[in-house]
Amino acid sequence: MGKNNGTTSWAAKQVFTTGEAAEVCNVSQQTIIRCFDSGRLQGFRVPGSRFRRIPRAELLRFMKSNEIPTDALESQTKRVLVVDDDEQIVELFEDLLGSDERFEIKTAATGYDAGLLTEQFKPHLILLDFMLPDINGNLVCERIKANPDLQDTKVLIISGVVSQDEMSKLTQSGADGFMKKPFDIEKLVMNMEELLQLA
Numbered sequence: 001m002g003k004n005n006g007t008t009s010w011a012a013k014q015v016f017t018t019g020e021a022a023e024v025c026n027v028s029q030q031t032i033i034r035c036f037d038s039g040r041l042q043g044f045r046v047p048g049s050r051f052r053r054i055p056r057a058e059l060l061r062f063m064k065s066n067e068i069p070t071d072a073l074e075s076q077t078k079r080v081l082v083v084d085d086d087e088q089i090v091e092l093f094e095d096l097l098g099s100d101e102r103f104e105i106k107t108a109a110t111g112y113d114a115g116l117l118t119e120q121f122k123p124h125l126i127l128l129d130f131m132l133p134d135i136n137g138n139l140v141c142e143r144i145k146a147n148p149d150l151q152d153t154k155v156l157i158i159s160g161v162v163s164q165d166e167m168s169k170l171t172q173s174g175a176d177g178f179m180k181k182p183f184d185i186e187k188l189v190m191n192m193e194e195l196l197q198l199a
Contacts, residue, residue: 011075016054024072025063035062078196081123082107083114083140084158085133089181093127096185102198111135118144123153125196130159130170138166138173145174154195158183 010024018036022029035041036052041062043054054062056073063070080103082093090107097103106121108114111132118126126144130137141155157170160181170178177191192198 010072011077014056016056016059018052018054021054021059024059025066025068027068076102077104078102078125078198079104079106079121079123080192081105081114081117081121081126083109083111083126083132083137084129085109086129089129089158096189109133111137111140114140115143118150118153122150125154125156125192127192128155128157128175130157130166138169138175141170141173141175156191156195 010020013020016024018032019029021041022032025032032041032054033052036043036054041054042058043052045052060070060073062068063073080097082090082097082105084090084093084107090109094105094107097105106117106123108117109132111134114126114128114132117123128137128140132140137157137159141157144150144153144155154176155174156177156179157175158179158181159166167178176195179188179191
């Protein structure tokens with residue numbers, strides 16, 4: 001995998017050879033091998049061979065601890081989680097954002113599913129319906145904002161029926177933005193771009 005493939009070729013890769021790690025880190029392969037053999041860079045050897053392999057998480061840790069920029073490993077695609085129990089809204093988002101290469105979309109219909117997906121998917125942005133079947137959006141928002149692993153996750157709450165009182169609850173729960181249903185698609189995308197600093 002050469003540099004010709006752009007950053008995306010590294011973004012999805014989970015295990016690296018010493019040559020690939022050297023290219024990502026912009027150092028010589030010998031440097032990577034020395035770090036591996038001295039234990040500064042953890043990994044494993046392929047059984048029955050001398051080949052060394054480095055897991056993605058370990059390569060990221062090594063790069064951060066040595067102040068090597070991790071841009072090559074970070075995909076430019078923004079992960080967006082849509083949480084809404086209205087199938088039409090979910091379909092609308094899938095159509096709207098699914099064809100936009102800047103976004104990777106996952107959807108959830110309940111607060112419970114949203115919690116599980118947030119842990120696994122680590123979204124950059126959550127489009128969150130206020131009235132979910134099992135829990136109010138502001139509680140989901142509070143939980144997300146209380147999790148130190150998700151401190152960079154933005155939450156945009158979308159709702160049809162919201163009183164002034166509920167609006168202040170949303171702000172207190174840490175929501176980064178709010179849109180009323182029915183919403184203007186262009187405004188929504190602009191809001192997303194601002195929150196994700198794509199604008």
